[in-house]
Amino acid sequence: MMLVHNVRLPESPEPVDVRIAEARFTQIGADLGVHDGEEVLDAQGRLMLPPFIESHIHLDSVLTAGQPEPNLSGTLFEGIQRWAQRKATLTVDDVKERVNRVVRQQAGFGVQFVRTHVDVTDPQLTALRALLELREELAEWMTIQIVAFPQEGICSFPDGRELMTKAADLGVDVLGAIPHFEFTREYAVESLNFVCNLAAERGLLVDVHCDEIDDEASRGLETLATRAYELGLGSRVTASHTTAMHSYNNAYFTRLLRLLQMSGINFVSNPVVNTHLQGRADTYPKRRGVTRVKELTEAGINVSFGQDDIQDPWNPLGTGNLRDVVFTGLYVTQMLGHEQIExxxxxxxxxxxxTLGLGDEYGIEVGRPASFVLLDADTWSQALNWNAGVVASYRNGKLIARTEPVRREVLF
Incomplete structure (x- = not known):
């Protein structure tokens, strides 16, 4: 048993106590008192949040920036070319070694749940086999959802449908697609129909790299939302990136918004990486290239943020600290009102x-798993401003990562 004393929750104006027993939250309230033999953790007024969730990353490509060549143009499409070169040299040991390092970095930043896209346009499915092994090996410390991601297309890649089906057979959690990279509009629609139908048959989730381009004529999203609506997939479907939406004319977006609300699908924005990748064909004015997070949120549509890439052909930087993603996202989407920040x-x-479909197994509520992070700050806005460290990360009542609080001294 453990009592977390004097802790702040986002919805609670005053500090409270949180009791944990048998890896579950059992009581939340003021001045609960200490039971005999109970471990006490004095939070000293710090903010407690449920664990951070990385809802969009490519773990198979982490730490490969510049291998064998750097992405000099900074575009999405050169990144795909550079990754194709590196992909040809993958081994299971190579993938597992890099991913193990990054997962531990993420854990240090309070991340306990990860949805990773894994490239399956590889006849050997090397990276997928490595991630399937790691999903089991790391399950005690990190929940990993695996997306079968066809980086070079489904209909436009040799045996693309067969590789996606094989990935489903091997046990992925989610099926992906990349309609804007398919050769034709017809192939884009066909790929989305294939993935949604296969997911419906297999009981899997769907997460599509959808319209990650500055071309306002790229409109795979309407097809994806329609399939989700007609097949009853709803919140089992996620549209990632949707950067073309940044360039949609407002008349079209207004019509599209009704369908998006009806469909019940989720969105993932990757503001750091898409700010870097998009607008590359622009001179000035130069578009930010980030989807309409504010408008989607105000319409009651679920939106989450992801890191996307860590030191790979699409992003030469990144550590896995989701504070950086939120901080950047608030600026580029112009969501800096007080309530928006908090x-x-x-x-x-x-x-x-x-987005990940975690249901009742996530959140700081009585009866749920005792997984949480403590930040070296008493409010979320303070944590953003000062890049506050995660002083403790607990998973099912067990400490899995910690950081010493920062001590600052100004000597004048």
């Missing part, structure tokens, strides 16, 4: 939990 942790906590 609620923005939801992009990497509760909203992301809905």
């Amino acid at each position: 609620n923005s942790h939801r992009f990497v906590t509760s909203n992301a939990a809905r």
Whole structure:
């Protein structure tokens, strides 16, 4: 048993106590008192949040920036070319070694749930086999959802449908697609129909790299939302990136919004990486290239944020700290109102939990697993401003990561 004393929750104006027993939250309230033999953790007024969730990353490509060549143009499409070169040299040991390092970095930043896209346009499915092994090996410390991601297309890649089906047979959690990279509009629609039908048959989730381009004529999203609506998939479907939406004319977006609300699908924005990749064909004015997070959120549609890439052909930087993603996202989407800031942790906590379909196994509520992080700050806005460290990360009542609080001294 453990009592977390003097802790702040986002919805609680005053500090409370949180009791844990048998790896579950059992009581939340003021001045609960200490039971005999109970471990006491004095939070000293720090903020407690449910664990951070990385809802969109490519773990198979982490730490490969510049291998064998750097992405000099900074575009999505050169990144795909550079990854194709590196993909040809993958081994299971190579993938597992890099991913093990990054997962531990993520854990240090309070991440306990990860949805990773894994490239399956590889006849050997090397990276997928490595991630399937790691999903089991790391399950005690990290929940990993695996997306079968066809980086070079389904209809436009040799045996693309067969590789996606094989990935489903091997035990992925989610099926993906990349309609804007298919050769034709017809192939784009066909690929989405294939993935949604296969997911419906297999009881799997769907997460599509959808319209990750500055071309406002790229409109795979309407097809994806329609399939989700007609097949009853709803919140089992996620549209990632949707950067073309940044360039949609408002008349079209207004019509599309009704369908998006009806469909019940989720969205994932990757503001750091898409700000870097998009707008590359522009001179000035130069588009930010990030989807309409504010408008989607105000319409009651679920949106979460992801890191996307860590030191790979699409992003030469990145550590896995989701604070950086939220901080950047608030600026580029112009969501810096007081309530918008204070609620923005939801992009990497509760909203992301809905995207991953975690249900009642996530959140700081009595009866749920005792998984949480303590931040070296008493409010979320303070944590954003000062890049506050995660002083403790607990998973099912067990400490899995910690950081010493920062001590600052100004000597004048």
